[in-house]
Structures are given as C-alpha cells and as structure tokens.
Amino acid sequence: MRPLQEVIDHTLANIPRLPEVQTPLAEAAGLYLAGSTVVQTPVPPFDNTAVDGFAVNTSGWQSDLKPLLRVTATIPAGVDSSQLSIGSEEAIRIMTGAPIPPSADAVVMVEDTSTEGDYVRILKLPQIGDNIRRRGSDMETGQHVFETGVQITPAVRGVLASLGVKKVTTFRRPKIGIISTGDELSDSAILAPGKIHDSNRPALLDSVTALGATAVDLGNVGDDPDEIRRAFKHAVATCDALITSGGVSVGDFDYTKAVLNELSDNQITWFQVAIKPAKPFAFGAISDIPVFGLPGNPVSALVSFELFVRPSILRMQGASQLFRPTLSAISTAAIHHEPDGKLHLLRATIGSDRNGGLTATPQNQQGSHMLTGLARANGLILSPDGARIGPGERVDVLLIGNLGADTFSVPAPVPTDK
Numbered sequence: 150m151r152p153l154q155e156v157i158d159h160t161l162a163n164i165p166r167l168p169e170v171q172t173p174l175a176e177a178a179g180l181y182l183a184g185s186t187v188v189q190t191p192v193p194p195f196d197n198t199a200v201d202g203f204a205v206n207t208s209g210w211q212s213d214l215k216p217l218l219r220v221t222a223t224i225p226a227g228v229d230s231s232q233l234s235i236g237s238e239e240a241i242r243i244m245t246g247a248p249i250p251p252s253a254d255a256v257v258m259v260e261d262t263s264t265e266g267d268y269v270r271i272l273k274l275p276q277i278g279d280n281i282r283r284r285g286s287d288m289e290t291g292q293h294v295f296e297t298g299v300q301i302t303p304a305v306r307g308v309l310a311s312l313g314v315k316k317v318t319t320f321r322r323p324k325i326g327i328i329s330t331g332d333e334l335s336d337s338a339i340l341a342p343g344k345i346h347d348s349n350r351p352a353l354l355d356s357v358t359a360l361g362a363t364a365v366d367l368g369n370v371g372d373d374p375d376e377i378r379r380a381f382k383h384a385v386a387t388c389d390a391l392i393t394s395g396g397v398s399v400g401d402f403d404y405t406k407a408v409l410n411e412l413s414d415n416q417i418t419w420f421q422v423a424i425k426p427a428k429p430f431a432f433g434a435i436s437d438i439p440v441f442g443l444p445g446n447p448v449s450a451l452v453s454f455e456l457f458v459r460p461s462i463l464r465m466q467g468a469s470q471l472f473r474p475t476l477s478a479i480s481t482a483a484i485h486h487e488p489d490g491k492l493h494l495l496r497a498t499i500g501s502d503r504n505g506g507l508t509a510t511p512q513n514q515q516g517s518h519m520l521t522g523l524a525r526a527n528g529l530i531l532s533p534d535g536a537r538i539g540p541g542e543r544v545d546v547l548l549i550g551n552l553g554a555d556t557f558s559v560p561a562p563v564p565t566d567k
C-alpha cells in the first residue's frame with residue numbers, strides 16, 4: 150500500500166493546466182483567471198455622495214453657528230455635476246451615488262438638516278470630506294486586484310463588471326467525461342433481479358459541476374471489453390479527462406483494468422492507497438488525457454474523487470488553491486479501529502461548540518456502500534492507523550462541505566459607559 154500523500158503528489162505532478170482563453174465575462178462564472186487584473190480606470194470613477202442630503206461648501210463657516218443655506222439645485226445620480234458650483238452660503242440637494250460638484254467639500258445627510266422654504270438649515274456641522282466617497286477609493290488605476298488562479302465567484306465577477314471588463318483571460322473550462330462500469334448497473338426506474346441503480350455517475354457528474362468544470366455524461370458500460378474500449382476511446386477523443394468508477398479491484402469481470410492498460414500502453418498506475426475507504430485507485434493517461442479509475446463502492450468513489458480528482462480538476466482549471474482545509478476538532482465520540490496500515494477517513498458532522506471550537510461527530514454508517522453516511526457528512530475525520538481516540542480528544546478533520554447553522558447569532562453590542 151502507498152501513503153496517501155505520495156499518491157496525491159504523483160497524481161498532481163501529472164496534471165497539466167489547460168490553455169488560456171479569452172472568455173466573455175458573462176460566460177466566465179466559476180473559471181479561474183490567467184494573469185493579473187490591473188485597474189484601468191478608478192472605482193468609483195468620480196467623487197460621489199454616500200447619502201441623500203445636501204452638498205455644501207464649508208469654507209468661511211463659523212463653527213458655532215448652524216448655517217441657513219439657499220438651495221440652488223438638485224443633483225440626481227447619473228448626471229454630470231461638473232459645471233455646478235456652490236458658494237459658502239448655498240447648498241445643493243444631492244442623491245446617493247450622484248457626483249459631487251467641484252466646490253463642495255462635504256455632504257450633510259437629510260436627517261441632519263431642516264428645510265425652510267428655499268433654504269436648508271444645517272443642524273449638525275460636517276467635517277470636511279464627510280459622506281464623500283472619493284474617486285479611486287475602492288480601486289486605483291494601476292492597482293493589481295486579482296492574480297492568476299483566482300476563481301470568478303459572484304463577487305469577483307461584480308468587481309470585474311465594475312471595472313467595465315467585458316472579456317477576461319481565463320484557463321479553459323475542462324470537459325470531464327464520466328463513465329460507470331458494471332453489468333449490475335441500471336438506469337431504469339424498476340430494477341431487474343441482481344441490478345442496482347447507478348449512483349456513482351450522478352454523484353460524480355455533480356461533483357465535477359460543483360468545481361466549475363463541464364461534466365459530460367458518458368453513460369454506463371457493461372462488463373464487456375469491446376464496449377468498455379469503445380466508450381473509453383470516445384471519452385479521451387472528446388474530453389480533457391476521464392473519470393471511471395468500478396472495476397479497479399480484483400474481481401473476475403474487471404475488464405476496466407485490462408482495457409485501461411491496453412489503451413494507455415500500460416501507463417496506468419494501479420494504486421493500493423493506505424486509506425479506508427477508497428483503497429484502490431488507478432491513475433494515468435490515454436493519449437495525454439488524464440484518466441482517473443475510481444473504486445466502485447459509492448462512498449469510496451466519492452472519497453477518491455475528493456482526495457485525487459478534485460485537486461486535479463482544480464489544477465487543470467488553473468486554481469491557486471487546490472485543497473480543502475484540514476481543521477482541528479473535538480471528537481464527540483470514541484473512535485477505535487484495529488491497526489490495518491491505513492488512515493481511516495470517517496464520515497462526520499462538523500459543528501461548532503459554544504466556545505467557538507469545532508466538534509466532530511462520526512456518522513453511524515461507515516460502510517463503503519453506505520452513501521447516507523457521506524451524504525449527511527460535511528467532514529472526514531482523518532483517523533490514524535490503529536487509533537484509540539476518546540470522546541473529548543482532538544482529531545484532524547478535512548472539511549468537505551459547509552459549516553452550517555440553524556440560527557444567525559448577532560454578537561451583543563459592547564457596553565459603553567455614558
């Protein structure tokens with residue numbers, strides 16, 4: 150058996166990044182930037198007001214008086230105010246986001262004024278610059294905002310849109326083909342005796358989609374070498390990588406192995422990884438297209454995806470961060486397993502305790518055919534070989550899902566003595 154780290158390293162060392170392409174921003178969701186984003190025009194593009202209120206020119210005001218100013222104009226958002234001027238006894242009504250006229254040096258919010266006919270009384274004297282959002286205060290010309298490997302999340306896309314970017318240089322979105330193998334698999338609603346529903350393919354398709362790659366459903370193939378050969382050849386001719394599940398162990402009808410060896414000129418490595426689940430794993434390339442042979446057991450297939458395929462697809466996409474975080478948590482239960490030379494990855498629920506620490510509660514269903522245990526888990530406890538861990542002891546966990554909460558708790562305000 151090979152250590153987990155060694156197999157991850159071997160796999161990633163053989164994954165090339167896909168080429169750079171120009172992508173319309175509207176089609177770039179989930180892709181990764183190639184090259185840094187340099188600001189061409191400042192954001193905000195002009196000084197503007199953060200509040201609805203009155204633009205004023207405080208030069209010459211006396212600090213002990215509440216000035217009464219004549220209102221000379223109104224500036225809505227979206228207009229050019231560069232030709233307007235304000236004397237120190239004047240005010241201009243202005244709406245949030247509207248450009249500040251040149252001679253204004255502060256904006257007083259409506260709530261701090263009272264209107265008296267064509268005049269406005271300033272009830273609270275502003276400091277110079279109050280409520281003015283300066284040109285370039287978010288992003289200045291020449292600034293590097295994002296570097297290579299940053300994913301285009303909704304907020305990143307928002308930033309790029311605010312810079313007026315219409316096209317971005319990204320790494321190409323990979324097409325990942327997914328094939329299930331095994332005569333027992335069925336796609337029909339009613340199962341014939343001995344058949345089971347295919348769960349790996351749907352779960353793997355969604356796992357790929359969640360990474361921002363394009364998942365290509367290449368169906369099930371039976372335990373027939375010709376059928377397998379045809380399906381694999383088609384996959385490597387049309388996709389950037391192939392994921393198979395099943396047939397990587399030692400069964401009598403595991404033709405997957407024979408066909409992968411043949412098509413790859415024996416360039417596939419058949420790993421026995423020192424982990425449980427997901428011990429068998431095959432990796433190599435056919436015609437330079439990476440091929441991942443995942444084990445058939447449903448939990449094993451998804452854990453294997455998590456450990457080996459996920460970082461590989463992220464690398465193909467040019468992501469700078471390939472891995473999930475490993476965190477320290479307090480186990481809520483005893484964890485005992487006999488020495489077998491393997492790191493055990495226990496499906497667990499990771500939560501937070503009242504002190505802000507993390508807890509890890511192992512699921513009851515730990516069999517590699519028990520997908521419910523994984524479906525309910527958001528973490529994998531990395532339990533060392535032969536572990537004897539008591540409740541309340543620390544464990545390392547790989548966070549594979551979200552940390553959720555039923556309620557949102559707002560911190561109490563800090564008491565002030567007045």
Ligand SMILES: Nc1nc2c(c(=O)[nH]1)N[C@H]1C(S)=C(S)[C@@H](COP(=O)(O)OP(=O)(O)OC[C@H]3O[C@@H](n4cnc5c(N)ncnc54)[C@H](O)[C@@H]3O)O[C@H]1N2
Pocket residue numbers: 329330331333334345346347348349350394395396397398399400403427428429443444445446447449517
């Ligand atoms: N003699 C040995 N037998 C097994 C060993 C071993 O070391 N020696 N390893 C076991 C482990 S661990 C795993 S994991 C599995 C891996 O087997 P394969 O990758 O060859 O997969 P299959 O035999 O085709 O299937 C295993 C299991 O999973 C079910 N399966 C397969 N594909 C799907 C699918 N798409 N959807 C749902 N379920 C699927 C299949 O019906 C089997 O029950 O080998 C052990 N055996």
Ligand code: MOO
Pocket residue numbers: 424425426427428429444446449450517
């Ligand atoms: O390693 Mo298998 O992947 O335990 O079920």
